[in-house]
Amino acid sequence: MITFSQPYFLLIGILALPALYLAITREPNFKKITAFTKALTVLLIAFALASPSLTVSEERNSKDRLVILEDNSRSTEIMHNPNLEFEDIEVERRSIASGNISDLSSGILQNIDNDKTYLLISDLQSSIPLNKVSSRVNQRNSTVNILKPEFDPESAVKIEGPETTYTGAGSTFNVKVSSTEEKIPEPQVKLNDEMVELQKTGIKGEWRFTETFDQEGYKTIEASISSRDKFRDNNNYYKTIKVAEKPEILVLGDKGRISQEFSDFYSFEQRDQLPDDLSPYYAVIAKKNFNEADLASYTAKGNGLIYTGELEEENSVLPIRKSEYEDQGIKMMLLIDASQGSGGECIEGAESFCFERKDEGGALERTQKISYLLLDSNTLPAGSKVGALYYNNEPHLISKPKPLGENKHREKLQGGITNIPTGGNNLHYRAIKAGQEVMDGEGNLMLISDGKVTALGDFYNDTRNSRELAEQSEQKIISVMVGQNPSEFMTEISSLSGGYSISDVKSQEIQFQGGDSSSRAVSLIKNDNNHFITREVKVDGSTSGFYGAEPKPGARQLVSGTNSEPFLTTWRYGIGRVAAFSGGEKDLGATMYRNSELVSRTLSWTVGEPQRKENRTITIEGGQIGEKVRVTANYPVEGLNRQGENLYTGELETENTGFHSFNDAVYSYNYNDEVEEIGYSENKNLAQETGGKVFTLDQKDEIKESVKQFNSTEVEKQKDVSVFFLAAALLVFLSEIGYRKRRGKK
Structure with a gap:
């Protein structure tokens, strides 16, 4: 775009109008041409005097830059200073944590820009888990590398x-x-x-x-x-x-094994009918139906309820209701890993980046067998629509989903699976994408693989791309993990999609809705790892006899069968806590045999604070340096403030670590938990999942090449073009002189 800084000079162009008039009206060509050249010369000089300029864009390149994310929290004071300085690279340092605050998750995300590469220097000891950081970094198309530090003795x-x-x-x-x-x-x-x-x-x-x-x-x-x-x-x-003293628990129904198993921690009383006065009991275990009016008020006031009976009618206190699910066939796509993996001598590419190997290896034999057996008539009914593809570095369609009972589709699909050729490395994200396109928003994807991500996968950002596809997936991904050491990648992908993962040993226990699985034993899987009951608890074994329940809105499904039917569901009723088991026997005998901690945690959660029914209780939370100690009592205590009926709270200022007392209650005071976990937390996922690497202090050259950023900035500038108009005017003037001489005119 041309602009003029002195546009009033354009008025000189008016002087060219008479010459233009003569050029048009005169008869001889000579006079026409000379009149036109004079007019054009005047116009060009007028444009030049108006100071024309042209707006142009250009890229200005700066020197390479290294952006370092530094963890300056207290626990890193024992880290050796890496002293990363480069003569030809500009180093920018950004602090992501300091003092006794180690929220690395927020610190990293607040300092990540789009399309950039970073070097993280930290012990990776974070007060907030880093498991969601990589997906946020990937959304910004950035990469985080990690420098593994060295430490002083601590x-x-x-x-x-x-x-x-x-x-x-x-x-x-x-x-x-x-x-x-x-x-x-x-x-x-x-x-x-x-x-x-x-x-x-x-x-x-x-x-x-x-x-x-x-x-x-x-x-x-x-x-x-x-x-x-x-x-x-x-x-x-x-x-x-x-x-x-042991909290009292009322058992409605047979006392059974649950009372014997936990008698060291609770005092159980068995009744066939609910008594009029429930106030002595911290929780009720109901093994049969009850009138909701009898327990609604009791539960809402802060007491607990565990229900193990069958659902016969709607009950507002319980977190589950009868399922309205209609018996239908499923729709599913099998994604079968057919790569060669790491077996044999590399015959195409380098050993660290191999495209083809001489001998067969990998997981194909096992994935074929699992896929074949999953198509068995006892697992998938004839109405199930099932398709399959196999993949290495590209997906290959065997068949789109069709009813298994139609035109011998089950047998044709099994035949196609047994004839899968082996070859190449795997790219999981391409298989997931292809499966999603075939399914078109309906059904499940079953990923059958060992989950290994190869060098080729790293090159194509396989982990990052698979995560993004799983997070956006309309289908649940069920991961069948093959081999003795399957990658955690499989569990993560299925979890992000709302699905689950299962070992290949248990793959034949998988049941699907629509297959009349209520009477068959199916494996139990954990659906929620953030609840008190299931956090860090291993769920194992199988169960049968599901009651055909589904969670109510607002409830949390903690454990289910691999048939997707709920097994353990919880919610808060008023300020009370309710847990419902909807499978297996009413006494939970088999569940306690395989999952004793699951039942123990459920009891503990529903009972709640063990001293809450005492006449005079005071609770003091243990504290740490830099924080005040919180105190709660159910009676008036000097120094505490009344917050409500039977609720008094306050804070204590404590200076020294050790044991202290307040109003006959003893509490502990410790060092700040910032220096509780010492040293480097082996968390390579953040680097791997964002396409980065983990470096050591002796890899300074590798850091320089991998992490530096070449910066370019697009700027707009005004370029003066008046000289071009003057040159054009001079050229026209000289052309006129030459023309006159040639015609013999002065």
């Missing part, structure tokens, strides 16, 4: 165990030592000032002891290590335990 000790226990109950406590040293110091533990004998757990840096208390009251445990290091306050840890 150790920290911690005690894990219950805050409250009951007389006669055995309580187990774990003592953990986190250390950067090769030889981890062994802790010493005192219980009420008396030494305790520890047992090794078989896990590096962990010891354990079990204690049974006969008397009520507060008990103290102190753990210490001998270590000459920077942080002295984390060499001691203090823990208090309150020993109380």
Whole structure:
């Protein structure tokens, strides 16, 4: 676009109008031509005097730049300074954490721009999990590399165990030592000032002891290590335990095994009918139907309920209802990994980046067998619409989904699976994308693979692309993990899509809605890992006899069968807690045999605070340096503020670590948990899933080449073009002179 800084000079162009008139009206060609050239010369000079300029865009390149995300939290004070300085690279440092705050997740995301590469220097000890960071980084099309640091000698000790226990109950406590040293110091533990004998757990840096208390009251445990290091306050840890009477639980129905299994922790009373007064009971285990009016008020006031009976009618207290699901065939696409994996000598490409190998390897034989058996008539009914594709670095369609009973489609599909050729590396994301396109928004995708991501996969960002497809998938992805050491990649992909993963050993237990699976034993799987009941709890085994239930809106389905029917569902009713088991036997005998901790956690969650029914209770949460200690009581206490009926709260300021007391209640005060986990947290997923690498301090040249960024900026500038108009005017003027001389005119 041309602009003029002195446009008033364009008025000179008016002087050219008479010449133009003569050029048009005169008869001789000579006079016409000379009049035209004079007019054009005047116009060009007028344009030049108006200072014309042209707006143009150009890229200005700056020097290479390295952006470092630095973790400056307290736990990193023992890290060696990497001293990353380069003569020809500009280094920009951004702090993502400091002091006693280690929210690396927020710190990283706040400093990530679009289409950039970063180097993260951190011990990766984060107060907030980093598992969602990679997907956010991928959305911005950026890459995070990690520098694995070296550390000074440092150790920290911690005690894990219950805050409250009951007389006669055995309580187990774990003592953990986190250390950067090769030889981890062994802790010493005192219980009420008396030494305790520890047992090794078989896990590096962990010891354990079990204690049974006969008397009520507060008990103290102190753990210490001998270590000459920077942080002295984390060499001691203090823990208090309150020993109380066992909470009473009412069992509606047969007392059964559940009462025997947990009698050390709870006092069970069996009734065939609900009593008029339920106030002594912390929770009710109902093994048969009950009138919702009898338990609605009791539960809403903060008590617990566990229901294991069958659903006969609608009950507003329970988190489940009868399913309205109609028996229909499923729609599913099998995605079968047919790559050669790592087997044999590389015959095309380098060993670290191989495209083809001489001998067959990988997981094909196992994936073929699983796929073939899944098509068995006992697993998938004739009305099920099933298709399949196999994949290596490209997907290859065997068949689109069709009813298995139509034109012998089941047999044709099995035949196609047995004839899958082997070859190449795998690219999982291409198979997932192809499966989604074939399914067109309906059904399930079953990914059958060992989940290994090869060098070719890294080159094509296989992990990142698969994650993005799974997060946006309209279909649930069921991952069947093949082999002895399948990649966690499979579990992650299925979880992101709302599906689940299962080992190949259990793959034949998979059942699908529409296959009349209610009476067959199916495997149990965990659906929610963030609830108190299921957090870090392993769910194993199988069950049968599902009651045809579905979760109500607002409920949380924690465990289900591989047939997608709920097995354990919870919700809050008022301020009470309700859990419903909708499969297996009413006494949960088989469930306790395989999943005792699942039932134990369910009891603990529904019972809630064990002292809440006492007339005078005071609860003090253990504190740490830099924080105040919170106190709650159900009666008036000096220094506490009334918040409501039977609720008084306040905060205590404590300076020194150790044991302290307030109003006869004992509490512990420890070092800040910022220096609880010491050293480097082996978390390579963040780098791998964003297309980055993990470097060590001796890889300075590799860091330089992989992480530097070449910056270019597009800028707009005004370019003066008046000289071109003057040159054009001069050219026209000289042309006129030449023309006159040629015609013999002056």
